[in-house]
Amino acid sequence: MIERKHGTVGRYTPAARANHWLNAIILILLALSGMSLFHPALFFLTDLFGGGTWTRILHPWMGVALVLTFSGLFFRFWRYNSWAREDSLWMKHIGDVVAKHDENIPEVGRYNAGQKILFWGMTILILVLAASGVVMWDARFGQFFTIEQKRLAAVIHATAAVATIGLWIVHVYAAIWVKGTVRAMTQGSVTGGWAWKHHRKWLREEVAKEPR
Amino acid sequence: MSTMQSLDVTRRSATTRPSPSVRETEEVAKLIDISKCIGCKACQAACYEWNDLRDEIGVHVGVYDNPHDLTENSWTLMRFTEVEEEEGKLEWLIRKDGCMHCADPGCLKACPAPGAIVQYSNGIVDFISENCIGCGYCVKGCPFNIPRISKKDQKAYKCTLCSDRVSVGLEPACAKACPTQAISFGTKSDMVEFAQTRIADLNERGYDKAGLYDPPGVGGTHVMYVLQHADRPELYAGLPKDPKISPLVEAWKGAAKPLALVGLGLTALFGFLHYVTGGPNEVEETDEEQAKKTIDERGDGRGGR
Numbered sequence: 001m002i003e004r005k006h007g008t009v010g011r012y013t014p015a016a017r018a019n020h021w022l023n024a025i026i027l028i029l030l031a032l033s034g035m036s037l038f039h040p041a042l043f044f045l046t047d048l049f050g051g052g053t054w055t056r057i058l059h060p061w062m063g064v065a066l067v068l069t070f071s072g073l074f075f076r077f078w079r080y081n082s083w084a085r086e087d088s089l090w091m092k093h094i095g096d097v098v099a100k101h102d103e104n105i106p107e108v109g110r111y112n113a114g115q116k117i118l119f120w121g122m123t124i125l126i127l128v129l130a131a132s133g134v135v136m137w138d139a140r141f142g143q144f145f146t147i148e149q150k151r152l153a154a155v156i157h158a159t160a161a162v163a164t165i166g167l168w169i170v171h172v173y174a175a176i177w178v179k180g181t182v183r184a185m186t187q188g189s190v191t192g193g194w195a196w197k198h199h200r201k202w203l204r205e206e207v208a209k210e211p212r
Numbered sequence: 213m214s215t216m217q218s219l220d221v222t223r224r225s226a227t228t229r230p231s232p233s234v235r236e237t238e239e240v241a242k243l244i245d246i247s248k249c250i251g252c253k254a255c256q257a258a259c260y261e262w263n264d265l266r267d268e269i270g271v272h273v274g275v276y277d278n279p280h281d282l283t284e285n286s287w288t289l290m291r292f293t294e295v296e297e298e299e300g301k302l303e304w305l306i307r308k309d310g311c312m313h314c315a316d317p318g319c320l321k322a323c324p325a326p327g328a329i330v331q332y333s334n335g336i337v338d339f340i341s342e343n344c345i346g347c348g349y350c351v352k353g354c355p356f357n358i359p360r361i362s363k364k365d366q367k368a369y370k371c372t373l374c375s376d377r378v379s380v381g382l383e384p385a386c387a388k389a390c391p392t393q394a395i396s397f398g399t400k401s402d403m404v405e406f407a408q409t410r411i412a413d414l415n416e417r418g419y420d421k422a423g424l425y426d427p428p429g430v431g432g433t434h435v436m437y438v439l440q441h442a443d444r445p446e447l448y449a450g451l452p453k454d455p456k457i458s459p460l461v462e463a464w465k466g467a468a469k470p471l472a473l474v475g476l477g478l479t480a481l482f483g484f485l486h487y488v489t490g491g492p493n494e495v496e497e498t499d500e501e502q503a504k505k506t507i508d509e510r511g512d513g514r515g516g517r
Contacts, residue, residue, distance in 0.1 A: 002507055004507065007500070007504055037324040038473075039469050039470065039473060040227060040228050041473075042473075043226055043324070043326055046345075051345075052324075052325050052345035053345045053346055056347045098490075099490070100493055136348075138346075138347065138348035139346070139348075142361065147351060147352060147357060148460075150348075150351070150352050151461055151464070154349070154461075154464045158469070162475070165476055166479055169476065169483065173483035173486075177483070177486070177487055177492055177493050178492075178493045179492045179493060179494045179495060180494075191503070192500060192503025192504060192506070192507055193497075193499035193500030193502070194495045196502045196506065197499040203503065204506065207506055208510075210510055212510055
């Protein structure tokens with residue numbers, strides 16, 4: 001939605017923002033508690049959660065919460081994240097994106113290919129983390145799985161968690177690097193210039209929706 | 213569970229630096245001679261007695277094993293197997309199951325809680341329950357399926373090899389109670405030597421495959437068996453032939469972890485350097501003008517680049 005007075009374009013509703021930030025808080029808590037049990041050097045992080053035993057108890061419940069908050073994000077945004085032909089082209093020009101050679105980058109819609117990869121990457125990884133997490137959740141589901149299945153789940157869980165944190169770092173960095181992005185998630189809108197520069201096709205679509 | 217001095221700890225779970233190691237004690241071992249075992253369960257009773265534990269009264273399921281499995285209260289268990297190696301020659305193999313006290317303990321490697329599992333310089337692997345967080349990783353690490361998680365407190369339990377008794381010069385309670393001396397206890401080298409005399413005796417009696425079970429895949433164990441059929445340990449209620457820490461556990465707990473952390477650190481560092489060398493990606497004034505034009509025209513917006 002275009003707000004002519006300020007020249008801004010609406011990007012996220014208040015509900016979407018709340019959903020995103022709840023998801024973000026839980027994801028960060030999960031990463032901290034998970035990493036505390038991942039490597040001895042990070043065990044001190046269990047103090048943030050009331051010690052090792054509390055960390056072990058809370059981590060899987062936070063996982064349940066993440067599945068809920070991320071489901072919200074998924075159903076809000078999945079339809080904007082289907083892969084289009086220009087996305088493959090955009091990926092070919094990823095070097096130009098990183099080097100800020102905007103003139104070589106194809107126009108993109110609401111989300112660029114990188115954002116779509118984040119969306120689907122997070123979707124798949126969170127599914128994998130949830131499934132392997134259930135197998136590792138000894139206190140609740142220990143009796144339903146064999147030791148060998150639990151071993152495999154532990155390897156998968158750790159690998160997927162590292163990939164998730166890696167994706168998260170890229171996501172956060174992109175938001176910091178591309179100035180004017182964060183306000184989309186804090187105020188709900190972006191400037192027209194931001195939309196023109198980074199999501200020109202989306203801006204045109206939004207403009208076209210406006211009454212003449 | 214133990215009261216041994218920290219000076220005697222050689223390995224400690226979730227600890228990357230060496231433990232105090234100036235003092236070295238002699239390695240001990242328990243030798244269980246299965247050919248001498250009569251299945252009286254005195255060792256089980258002695259274990260309950262010394263550790264002041266009782267298991268729940270169970271139900272009979274048609275086998276002699278009682279309880280049916282190791283539990284958080286039953287740290288040792290006689291497992292009975294009937295085999296007919298030769299036609300008409302029934303053998304009743306009775307193996308006293310429990311922690312093997314591996315030289316390379318999978319439980320200790322898998323444990324994420326610092327100091328929840330320790331290995332003393334005498335070879336005993338002990339769970340320090342107050343540090344246990346109840347995650348069950350030790351169960352995944354163990355190649356012998358020994359640790360059990362209590363439903364009551366969600367902590368892991370297993371045989372301590374009576375570390376409290378051994379530290380004051382006593383033998384484990386099960387060895388003390390065994391009426392046929394099927395369980396011996398002493399230094400590991402003495403026990404290996406003693407086992408050889410037993411094996412020679414068994415060889416003489418026709419068990420030409422008799423041998424010592426001290427599996428090298430886990431660096432040897434501090435609980436060893438004399439087996440009549442050492443070539444087929446699986447006969448003894450599924451004793452693994454070549455136990456090793458699962459490659460999955462090694463992958464999960466091995467070098468991949470610190471490498472993954474370094475990788476994540478480098479990703480963040482790369483981002484930081486990208487920012488401070490190339491600067492942020494900022495919207496220019498011309499972008500705002502173009503946007504304004506597009507919005508105002510409400511047209512096709514193709515007013516130029």
